[in-house]
Amino acid sequence: MADLTNVLNESWSLVEERSDRVVEHFYARLFLAYPRLRDLFPVEMAAQRDRLLAAIVRAVRQLGDPARLDEYLRGLGRDHRKYDVRPEHYAQVKVCLLDAIRVHAGERWNDVYEQAWNDVYDLMAAKMIAGAEGGDEPPYWNAEVLSHERRGRDVAVFTCRPRQPFTFRAGQYVSLECAHRPREWRTYSIANSPRPDGTLEFHVRATGTGWVSSALVRRLRAGDLLHLAAPMGSMILDTASRRDVVLVAGGTGLAPAKALLGELVKYNRTRWVHLFRGERQGDGFYDREHLDRIAEKYPWLSIVRAVSDEPGYPGERGAIHDVLSRHGPWRDHDFYVAGSAPMVRATLSRLAEMRIPPTRVRYDAFTDC
Numbered sequence: 001m002a003d004l005t006n007v008l009n010e011s012w013s014l015v016e017e018r019s020d021r022v023v024e025h026f027y028a029r030l031f032l033a034y035p036r037l038r039d040l041f042p043v044e045m046a047a048q049r050d051r052l053l054a055a056i057v058r059a060v061r062q063l064g065d066p067a068r069l070d071e072y073l074r075g076l077g078r079d080h081r082k083y084d085v086r087p088e089h090y091a092q093v094k095v096c097l098l099d100a101i102r103v104h105a106g107e108r109w110n111d112v113y114e115q116a117w118n119d120v121y122d123l124m125a126a127k128m129i130a131g132a133e134g135g136d137e138p139p140y141w142n143a144e145v146l147s148h149e150r151r152g153r154d155v156a157v158f159t160c161r162p163r164q165p166f167t168f169r170a171g172q173y174v175s176l177e178c179a180h181r182p183r184e185w186r187t188y189s190i191a192n193s194p195r196p197d198g199t200l201e202f203h204v205r206a207t208g209t210g211w212v213s214s215a216l217v218r219r220l221r222a223g224d225l226l227h228l229a230a231p232m233g234s235m236i237l238d239t240a241s242r243r244d245v246v247l248v249a250g251g252t253g254l255a256p257a258k259a260l261l262g263e264l265v266k267y268n269r270t271r272w273v274h275l276f277r278g279e280r281q282g283d284g285f286y287d288r289e290h291l292d293r294i295a296e297k298y299p300w301l302s303i304v305r306a307v308s309d310e311p312g313y314p315g316e317r318g319a320i321h322d323v324l325s326r327h328g329p330w331r332d333h334d335f336y337v338a339g340s341a342p343m344v345r346a347t348l349s350r351l352a353e354m355r356i357p358p359t360r361v362r363y364d365a366f367t368d369c
């Protein structure tokens with residue numbers, strides 16, 4: 001596998017700087033050759049371009065960790081049932097993707113590279129196709145929005161209930177689509193552990209460019225319908241572990257941390273749990289009272305909040321990974337990290353500096369980490 005990874009990295013370096021053009025070429029070729037595939041993709045393609053590349057780069061980087069890659073690709077295949085992707089589509093995509101890479105790599109492209117991309121693509125496609133064989137599962141779930149509350153300037157917390165049985169584990173995420181932005185699916189973590197009434201909670205922050213998040217914060221109402229794809233992700237509790245737990249959450253990365261807390265509340269008696277929560281501004285700590293009530297009730301939970309971008313803030317200040325190391329040492333703990341890709345990356349490298357074995361760190365970055 002190491003050889004294959006090297007060959008892929010080497011060949012990718014030929015096109016990396018022109019990756020935008022590779023992706024443009026790929027989609028142009030795909031939609032010309034197979035016009036019916038156009039309907040599987042969003043009307044607005046900008047975000048999709050980044051996501052395709054991010055998924056490929058992430059998969060190639062994970063070749064050295066087959067178990068994790070397997071889980072990721074099966075989950076992705078299951079998720080892609082929402083697009084009505086069929087097994088034959090994978091071969092069509094392969095022809096166009098390899099063509100785009102080959103054309104942009106130029107004269108240094110060779111048969112070894114071609115074979116390596118063929119092999120790795122077939123391997124990934126086989127796992128995604130296997131993941132999509134979902135038995136009686138629907139391609140996506142219809143869910144009705146039950147409540148929608150604005151928490152501060154730009155955050156909304158909403159709940160919904162899927163109309164068909166929906167099974168997931170605390171810490172997982174789903175991609176969802178709302179009627180306000182049809183065919184634009186975005187991933188959000190479920191912010192609760194499974195509940196008897198089947199309801200799901202989501203936390204969304206509207207940021208400048210995120211049209212779906214903006215619609216979910218500003219336009220979604222109780223009674224609206226959502227589509228949810230199959231749950232994905234591996235940031236789930238290691239219930240066999242006896243180690244204490246550190247949850248590191250940046251912004252709405254609180255959602256999966258809160259879901260894991262909900263799970264721990266059900267059975268934990270013996271593990272100390274430390275929640276590190278970072279926001280840019282002091283007024284960003286939505287859900288504060290709710291979490292404080294949990295900490296009052298369960299003495300095993302401690303919460304550290306830190307603000308990174310407000311110089312006069314009276315409480316703890318700094319990037320959350322710096323705050324985490326200030327509160328160390330952390331020798332014998334399990335870590336769960338959620339937030340933006342740069343925040344997750346910064347935290348992972350800090351944990352690596354602290355010599356925490358990677359097997360004790362779980363995260364699910366929505367973009368490449």
Ligand SMILES: NC(=O)C1=CN([C@@H]2O[C@H](COP(=O)(O)OP(=O)(O)OC[C@H]3O[C@@H](n4cnc5c(N)ncnc54)[C@H](O)[C@@H]3O)[C@@H](O)[C@H]2O)C=CC1
Pocket residue numbers: 173188189205207249250251252253254255256277278279280306307308309318319320321337338339340341342343346363364365366
């Ligand atoms: N499962 C997961 O990993 C989840 C990830 N998310 C992602 O989390 C992000 C949350 O965004 P917002 O609420 O706008 O939070 P934000 O971007 O405002 O950041 C909040 C915290 O992250 C820290 N941070 C931001 N950039 C950083 C960097 N480069 N290095 C170190 N720390 C950094 C900030 O200092 C602050 O403490 C979104 O990108 C969302 O997609 C959300 C939910 C679940």
